Amino acid sequence: MTVDRLKLSVKRFYDAQVYKSKIPSFPKNQDLKLQSIYCSDKAFEDRVGHLITYFVDSWVRSTSLDCTRAYFKGAFSYNDRDIDAIEGTTRFLPFIASVLMNPNFNVPSVEKEKGRSLEDMFISAIVNGTDPHSKGYWGDVEDYSQLICEGADVALALWIAQDRVIGKLSNQQKQNLFNWLRKCTLKKIVDNNWHLFRQTILLILSKLNEGKDLDSSSYDRIKSFYVGDGWFSDGVGKNFDFYNAWGFHYSLFWLTEIDKDFDSEFISTVNFKFCQSYQKLFTLKGFPLFGRSHCYRTAATCPLIASILLNNNAVEAGAVKRIFDQLWKFIIANGGLANGVPTQGYLKQDLRFLDEYSGPASSLWGLRSLILLLQIKDNKELIQIPDSPLAIEIGDYKEEIKSIGLEIRGSKNKGAVEVEWLERPAVPNLIEPYGRKARLKEFLSQRPQRPKNNIYKNCLKIYSSNTFLFENKDQ
Numbered sequence: 001m002t003v004d005r006l007k008l009s010v011k012r013f014y015d016a017q018v019y020k021s022k023i024p025s026f027p028k029n030q031d032l033k034l035q036s037i038y039c040s041d042k043a044f045e046d047r048v049g050h051l052i053t054y055f056v057d058s059w060v061r062s063t064s065l066d067c068t069r070a071y072f073k074g075a076f077s078y079n080d081r082d083i084d085a086i087e088g089t090t091r092f093l094p095f096i097a098s099v100l101m102n103p104n105f106n107v108p109s110v111e112k113e114k115g116r117s118l119e120d121m122f123i124s125a126i127v128n129g130t131d132p133h134s135k136g137y138w139g140d141v142e143d144y145s146q147l148i149c150e151g152a153d154v155a156l157a158l159w160i161a162q163d164r165v166i167g168k169l170s171n172q173q174k175q176n177l178f179n180w181l182r183k184c185t186l187k188k189i190v191d192n193n194w195h196l197f198r199q200t201i202l203l204i205l206s207k208l209n210e211g212k213d214l215d216s217s218s219y220d221r222i223k224s225f226y227v228g229d230g231w232f233s234d235g236v237g238k239n240f241d242f243y244n245a246w247g248f249h250y251s252l253f254w255l256t257e258i259d260k261d262f263d264s265e266f267i268s269t270v271n272f273k274f275c276q277s278y279q280k281l282f283t284l285k286g287f288p289l290f291g292r293s294h295c296y297r298t299a300a301t302c303p304l305i306a307s308i309l310l311n312n313n314a315v316e317a318g319a320v321k322r323i324f325d326q327l328w329k330f331i332i333a334n335g336g337l338a339n340g341v342p343t344q345g346y347l348k349q350d351l352r353f354l355d356e357y358s359g360p361a362s363s364l365w366g367l368r369s370l371i372l373l374l375q376i377k378d379n380k381e382l383i384q385i386p387d388s389p390l391a392i393e394i395g396d397y398k399e400e401i402k403s404i405g406l407e408i409r410g411s412k413n414k415g416a417v418e419v420e421w422l423e424r425p426a427v428p429n430l431i432e433p434y435g436r437k438a439r440l441k442e443f444l445s446q447r448p449q450r451p452k453n454n455i456y457k458n459c460l461k462i463y464s465s466n467t468f469l470f471e472n473k474d475q
Contacts, residue, residue: 005445010205015081022071022085024061026339030054030391039333044325046382047374049105055367056099056107056118057090058340068136073339074360075351078448084359089125090150092284093157096122098374100161101302104383105374123165126154132182137275138180143188144291146357151184152197152251159258161209176328178209183453185215192235193243195221196251203258219255219263222248228403240404241291241458246299250368253306257375263277268312275307275314277401280391280408280466281417282323286324286330286346288419288463290360294346294353296329299318300365305372308382317381317386324369326390342366352434353457392417418464426461 001267037050062070072087076083097105107118116124118209128136142149159167159179185201186443195218206214232248233239256264279297281287282301289297301324307314331337332394333345342363345348376382391397397410405423432451442449 009444009446012081015447016076018316019071019076019085022064023073023466024071026058026061026073030057030340031335031338035332037199039329043233044310045104045322045379045432048383049107051370052099052105052374053097053107054250054337055340055370059089059096060118060121061123062128062340063089063125064136065137066128066134066139067121068129068134069172070359070361072341074344074349075358075450077362077450078356079146079358079359082139082326083359086147086150087359087364089129090138090153091361093122093125094153094160094371095364095367095374097157097161097165100164102377104158104377104379115385119164122157122161123168126158126165126177127169128235129154130177131173134177141180141183144190145187147339148184148187148189148194150428151181151338152200155181155201156254158208159204165210169396177227180207181205182349189218190235191221192239193222193247193251195219196247200251200254200258203255203262206260221435224268226270228273229238229277229401230270231404232274232402238404240379242289242296242300243291243293244274245278245301245303246296246365246368249303249306250299250348250372253309255304255374257309268310271307271310272312272314273305275303277399278303279315279323280320280392280397280399280410281419282327283392283417283465284330284390285415286327286465288417288465288467289346290348290419290457290460290463292355292457293358293362293365294350295344295358295363296365296368297346298328298336298370299368300370301327303380305369307378309372309375316388318344318385319390321382321385322387322390324373325387328369351450352431353453354448354450356450412467414463419460419464421460424459424461427455427459429456429460431456 034050034054036256040045059070061070064070069085070092071085072088095214095228096118099105100122104259106331128134129138131137138147139439181201189195189198202215225235225325226235231240231244234241252267256267302313304323306318308317308320331347335344338346341361344351344363346379372374381468381474392410392412392415398407400407405421407420408424409418433452434450436450438451
């Protein structure tokens with residue numbers, strides 16, 4: 001067993017060196033330019049346009065020749081290095097598809113870096129990634145494979161850009177693509193938000209591939225996690241965190257967008273209920289972050305933008321715009337974007353809180369709020385309307401979400417929001433360090449040995465929007 005482990009560690013070390021050798025140089029002035037433009041007084045449309053260009057340029061600069069993988073600086077996940085590289089493309093694809101389909105943002109010809117159009121690169125990714133005879137094939141899907149999660153983004157990207165893409169694929173290419181996606185739906189999955197990956201793929205296949213009968217069992221399972229007030233438990237039990245925002249409500253929007261008859265009344269209603277109190281979590285300097293996957297934080301506004309697209313009047317559009325804008329501005333101003341991707345933390349990289357399943361490109365799920373923004377084709381619906389004040393700018397408030405036992409408290413004077421889990425006992429806020437011993441063990445095993453910090457993520461009684469404003473001396 002020891003010999004086998006050593007061989008695996010050597011292999012992972014070698015694979016890591018190969019991965020790192022493919023990371024392109026990313027001009028430092030790109031990050032500084034983004035900060036100076038997005039955090040300026042320029043028009044919202046211009047600043048968002050620059051943000052879109054920044055990310056398009058990042059993928060074009062970092063992607064492989066066949067566009068099936070992209071390489072970024074950062075700490076690796078517990079997956080193979082190849083999966084980390086695949087995430088670099090698959091998590092970009094719905095964003096790239098949205099850019100291709102939105103006429104309002106004219107992205108400069110950043111694709112000249114590769115001498116190919118952005119559309120051609122997009123097609124190359126989905127064709128080569130799903131062709132079992134291609135060197136860039138993403139691989140056969142196994143039970144509980146990360147590829148199942150990535151498959152949902154591939155399917156969604158295909159759906160978004162279908163009018164520009166499907167007609168350009170050969171019958172064999174389409175068959176390869178549908179076959180690979182179908183395999184993603186046939187494997188065992190984690191009994192939590194993963195059901196949304198499966199359901200997204202199934203719904204898109206039913207729409208694009210011969211109208212086959214739709215299996216909705218995964219959606220039924222998702223609905224069984226609903227507890228009220230727009231909140232879902234992430235699996236059996238009481239697992240409540242921001243996966244409600246960037247997982248559940250993001251994917252639920254897409255289900256009803258793909259098929260207007262797919263339980264649209266329930267999806268719109270739960271979004272409305274969720275956003276009523278959820279909007280009150282945001283300040284001009286972030287929000288109280290609890291739970292796992294801190295690196296997805298720029299996707300926290302997904303339900304609010306979805307409410308605009310669902311036209312359910314949950315939140316005033318000007319307030320949604322301001323929340324989206326202020327969150328991105330706060331993250332960008334504090335170094336939360338670096339080398340073409342959101343960092344592996346809340347602000348800058350913070351490996352003490354980075355989950356072991358997260359790799360260099362995992363944080364690209366933070367683009368989900370930007371993806372939804374790009375679905376608004378009429379700029380008068382959000383982009384060009386005046387800002388409305390956040391709840392925290394108007395006055396103090398206190399509101400209880402009874403279904404999950406959470407109280408939200410806002411202080412206008414402090415400009416801060418805190419949340420209290422009413423049923424939890426108070427526990428010491430002990431943050432485990434990512435020390436030398438863990439780093440040495442990680443080097444020897446070539447697997448993440450980052451601290452779980454489960455107490456901080458999931459057990460504290462009170463979380464504040466000011467929590468992450470401390471200097472992280474551990475990194």
